[in-house]
Amino acid sequence: MIISPPFLLEQADSETDSEWVNxxxxxxxxxxxxxxxxxxxxxxxxxTGSSSNPVRCIADGKVLSLRQPDQAKRDVSPLNYNGATDYGYVLLKHETEIGSGDSGKIVWYSLYMHLSRVDGNAQPGKTLHRKEIIGMAGMVDDQNALHFQIFCDDENLQKITGRISPDTDLTKDGRxxxxxxxxxxxxxxxxxxYESAPPDNSLVNNSSVLETSVQLYVTMRFDKGSCTMTTxxxxxxxxxxxxxxxxxxxxxxxxxxxxxxYSSALKLYPASPSAGYEMLRFGRVINTEYETLSPADAPLWQKVNTPEGKGFVNLGARDIKVYSDGDFPHWMGWKLVDDDTDTNSQCNSPTILCTTRSDLNRMICHFPLEWDKATVDSRFEWLKSPNDVKNKPMAECDLNLLTEHGKALCLAENPLPSGRVWHFEPREFIAHFRKCGWLGLDDFVRIVRRNESHALQPNLTKAELVSWLTTEGRKPSxxxxxxxxxxxxxxxxxxxxLIVTPLRMAHFMGQMARETGRFKFFVENGDLNYFNMYEPRTTQGIKLGNTQSGDGARFKGRGTVHLTGRENYSNYSKYRFGQSSTFFTEEPNNMLPAIDSYCACDAGGYFWISKQKFSRTFQPxxxxxxxxxxxxGSSQxxxxxxxxxxxxxxxxxISVRWPAFVHAWYALNDDVSTPDDFRPIK
Structure with missing residues (x-):
């Protein structure tokens, strides 16, 4: 998912991403x-404070419903209840991806209410792309403001958070x-x-040991090379x-x-460095269909804080459970609230009313949508009777005015199912999913859709690129x-x-554009004479570790970032399957980085974290x-x-890698100034 706030200004170097979102x-x-x-x-x-900055689409989404405002009406009843109020709005439906399989495909909604102007680009049924202008914020009770909210239904709540219970299940690992x-x-x-970690990364630890006195929750965060452990x-x-x-x-x-x-995985997990890399990265092996940890109970020793002091813990032990932000851990504040079962607008949730927490922003709450005209009367019913909030019932005339005001602001056309929906605090939702980094099919289309020879040829059609992303290709041979x-x-x-930040992804896509012709082919082009230059008798062939006749073609470049030469194929074999493996140097396994999607992509990732080629102009x-x-950085x-x-x-x-990076960088970052060589997709 690629997501950003509804207002966009440049981020300061000193700001964290969450600080900037706020x-x-x-x-x-x-x-x-x-x-x-x-x-x-x-x-x-x-x-508030957004009168001159346009409201923008936070993620690609389809316009479900909208209403053009009439500023002449905002100053009179029923819109003017406590002051001038605009009633323009846009409701978007977002179908995005946060992971693999059906559970990774989610649907959610964003609503932009109290707009003084709706942009002409917003039309019912049209898809708006992230950063596109939706309109301008208007007035609420004589103050400039935009009501902004994010919500989803029951089915997608479980897909988004991975659960339906208030708290995380501590008896099993996360998704x-x-x-x-x-x-x-x-x-x-x-x-x-333990006082120290075993030097050979074994399960046996002979240093002094103590036991934790209470349950602890340890967070591992990576950022620009650093690793931070917080207990x-x-x-x-x-x-x-x-x-x-x-x-x-x-x-x-x-x-x-x-x-x-990468070097740590080679050292600590020599029998299965690739699976060991996943241990270091995720705390467990994630891609179990392709990666096998050897030995199966290999440890993950990390230094952590405990109430008893600092020490080393085997975080790979079976009784320790592992999660990610994708599981919305309750100890990080995420809690599902579904204990107010009535259908009115009064909050009668014991969780909310009795909480000892000062910050409710990560409460995900189930209650009726406030913009459904059919439910206004029932939702306001509680105001007729004395209650904990009001000592006496609201006068009938005042209630009628409020009810008419509420109905005037409701959706003109409500395509949503009636009943309660799940609401997220928008700032927390956006800040949270900006850490996701998962790209769906539509995201890839936005990032890479342009021909290499874009000055001479038109943009690829979406159908062409989708075909390249989802089907195999064969040469005439x-x-x-x-x-x-x-x-x-x-x-x-x-x-x-960890190629999950916009900058890292843009750089990867820029390089991949040249290596694969933007997904068109995952094997190096060239005729037999071209690959003869890689034969063992040539300087280039010797540099690539080619030792046998035919190695030039046998080990030509394959993958998202090309592996080339026997030595590189051999090193990738050792990385995937252990130091004695020759898997990818054997035929037909050498073809897998071009024909197997996991191998093709993983070979590129392996190159990315393991390789540097230097010339005298690239120092130090x-x-x-x-x-x-x-x-x-993002400069040329x-x-x-x-x-x-x-x-x-x-x-x-100049012809491919740099323009492709610029295109991907604009599609991924939060800049709203269009670079010269970026052509928006129609």
Whole structure:
């Protein structure tokens, strides 16, 4: 999912992403989520101070319903109840992907209410793309504001959060088909904590040991090379409150921990480095269809804080459960609230009313949609009687005015099912899913849809690219040049190798554009004479480790970022299956990086985190992972430096790699100024 706030201004270098999201969405404290000052349910937030900044689409979505505002009506009843109020709105339906399989395909809705103008580009049934202008914020009770909310139905709530229970299930690991963001570990009371980790990464630890006295929750976060381990425990007096234990441990296992995951996997898991990489990255093996950890109970030693002090814990132990942000862990504040069963607008939820938590922003609440005209009378019924909020019933005339005001603001056409829906605090929803990084089929289409020779040829049609992403391709000779179902495998691999930030993904897509012709072929083009240059008798062939006649064609470039030469195929074999493996140097296994979608994508990911090629113009020789170079920035110089680590000759940099990066970067980032060589897709 690619998502951004409804207002977009440049992010400061000193801001974290969540800080920037909150700055883009300043909220009125009196119109907060999930209840307002009158103790009635409020499904969204009111964004203020936005009179000159256009409202933008937060993610690709289809317009389900809209109403053009009439500013002449906002100053009179029924819209003017407590002050001038605009009633323009746009309702969008979003069908996005956050993981593999059916459970990774989700549907949710965003509503932009109190618009003073709806852009002419917004039309019923039309798909609006992220960052497209929807309109302008209008007035609410004489104040400039936009009511903004995000919600979903029961089925998609389970897909989004992975559960229907209020809290996370601590008896089993989290989902493997939906994994993103930070990794979390549940440590039961009595977990052994050791003074040091075994030097040989064995299960046997002979250092001094103690046991944890309480349940602990450990979060592992990667960011630009660093790894931060944060421990939390529940407050024994205030349930549902989780405080940090000690100061977070940053790079406790060495500087640039994330950039060095590949070398660590080779060292710690020599019998299965690829599966070991997943242990280091996810806390467990995720792609079990392709990766097998050897030995099966190989440990994951990490230094963590405990109430008893710092120590090393085997986070791979079977009694420790592993989750990701995709499981919406309750100790991070995410709680499902479904204990107000009536159909009125008063909040009677014991969870909300009796909570000891000061922050309700991560409560996901089930209550009636407030914009359904058919339910206004029943939702306001409680105002007729004395209650905990009002000492006396609302006068009939006042209630009638309020009811008419509510109906005037309701959806002109409500295509949604009646009843209760699940509401998310919009800032938290957006900040959370900006950590997802999973790209669906439509996302790939937006990112890569352009021919290499774009100056001479028109853009690819969507059907052409979808076909390339989902079906295999064969040359006239019958050789398979493209595997099937590349989109799902590529998203898995981007997640595995932490190519999940917009900048890293854009750099990867820029390089892949040249290597594969934007998904058209996953094998190096050329005739027999071309591959003869790679034969063992040539300098180039010797550099590539080719030793036998025919190795030039046998080990030609294959994969999303090309493996080329016997030595590279051999090293990839050792990475996937252990130091003694020769799997990919044997025929026909050498073909797999071109015909098997997982191998094709994983080979590119492997290259990305393991390889650097240097020439005298690319100094200094430093970081190993190309992710390091991707993190340096988005300038042409940055892209050129990264290209040099993949192709020292800068092959196709100006004509393909750089333009493809610019296109992908615009599609992925939050910049609203269109670069010269980006042509929006129609």
């Amino acid at each position: 700055r883009m969405m300043p909220a009125d404290a009196q119109r907060s989520f999930p209840i307002n000052k009158g103790q009635s349910w409020h499904g969204g937030i009111h964004l 493997v088909e939906v994994v993103y963001g930070d990794i979390h570990f549940f440590l039961p009371a009595g977990t052994p904590v 939390r425990q529940e407050d024994p007096i205030l349930p549902d409150n989780y405080s940090e234990v000690g100061e977070p441990l940053v790079n406790a296992d060495g500087e640039d921990y994330e950039y060095n995951l 019958g050789e398979i040049i493209r595997p099937d179902n590349v989109g799902v495998s590529l998203s898995k691999i981007l997640s595995k190798y 020789i430093g970081k190993l992972s190309i992710n390091y170079w991707a993190d340096q 110089y940055n892209a050129s430096q990264l290209t040099g680590r993949i192709n020292p000759g800068q092959d196709g940099f």
